[in-house]
Amino acid sequence: MDSSTQQSSQTQNEENNQSMQPQQVNIMQDIIAKHGSSGWDELYKMKKAVWDKGEVSPALRELIEEKKFPLPDGRGLVPGCGKGYDVFYFANKKRHMTGLDLSETVIDEAKMIQAELKFSEETTTFQAGDFFNFEISEGKFQLVYDYTFLCALPPTLRQSWGTRMSEIISPGGILIALMYPISNHTDGPPFAVSESMYDIMELLGKNFTLEHLDKNCKSFPGRQGRETMSVWKRI
Numbered sequence: 001m002d003s004s005t006q007q008s009s010q011t012q013n014e015e016n017n018q019s020m021q022p023q024q025v026n027i028m029q030d031i032i033a034k035h036g037s038s039g040w041d042e043l044y045k046m047k048k049a050v051w052d053k054g055e056v057s058p059a060l061r062e063l064i065e066e067k068k069f070p071l072p073d074g075r076g077l078v079p080g081c082g083k084g085y086d087v088f089y090f091a092n093k094k095r096h097m098t099g100l101d102l103s104e105t106v107i108d109e110a111k112m113i114q115a116e117l118k119f120s121e122e123t124t125t126f127q128a129g130d131f132f133n134f135e136i137s138e139g140k141f142q143l144v145y146d147y148t149f150l151c152a153l154p155p156t157l158r159q160s161w162g163t164r165m166s167e168i169i170s171p172g173g174i175l176i177a178l179m180y181p182i183s184n185h186t187d188g189p190p191f192a193v194s195e196s197m198y199d200i201m202e203l204l205g206k207n208f209t210l211e212h213l214d215k216n217c218k219s220f221p222g223r224q225g226r227e228t229m230s231v232w233k234r235i
């Protein structure tokens with residue numbers, strides 16, 4: 001890469017990933033470019049999970065705590081769950097949550113946090129596996145939450161992401177997709193997303209109806225203006 005290209009790519013990173021230092025984004029992108037999807041596990045082992053905010057997103061809290069959309073009970077899934085903050089947030093006696101992640105390292109960490117927080121298997125399960133072919137043991141899900149998962153996948157997998165969501169969510173079940181990062185940068189991860197790409201029959205339009213869209217949802221500092229909360233119902 002020549003220095004002007006490097007500089008412009010760095011500037012782009014700075015503009016599009018303001019909540020992370022450019023150097024951190026570069027490490028993440030280099031590792032994923034080198035190792036492919038197993039790079040996520042490498043990053044967790046290296047303690048370079050630069051995307052990890054250590055808590056549930058303000059937009060999800062807003063959706064639930066301000067009762068902007070009623071949540072179903074039953075079974076829920078967080079794909080690409082990382083350390084599982086969202087999994088614990090959704091789980092209760094009426095809603096069993098599964099946290100799924102490709103990285104065995106982070107699933108082990110999530111299980112340790114589960115033990116510390118005393119969440120039993122009756123409400124919470126963590127599973128290492130690939131979203132596109134993990135085994136679903138007890139039927140479909142009534143709720144799936146995607147945040148910083150779609151943007152972590154190579155864009156070539158997006159259509160399969162939509163197809164898989166259709167397969168694993170039961171009719172009437174919901175997908176909460178917190179869209180991030182709304183942007184037009186070209187490198188990644190995180191790869192840019194747009195509101196229109198989810199709909200217009202592209203990823204979800206055929207099998208889901210859009211029930212809730214909030215372009216002004218609350219955000220973590222540094223992510224403001226680049227997040228849109230959406231809730232989709234499986235037809």
Ligand SMILES: C[S@@+](CC[C@H](N)C(=O)[O-])C[C@H]1O[C@@H](n2cnc3c(N)ncnc32)[C@H](O)[C@@H]1O
Nearest residue numbers: 040051052080081082101102103130131148152
């Ligand atoms: C950007 S991180 C976000 C993690 C978590 N949602 C968070 O905000 O801290 C993306 C996560 O997706 C996981 N991942 C990537 N591809 C996956 C796949 N095909 N199936 C399951 N998890 C995957 C990675 O291991 C990583 O934990």
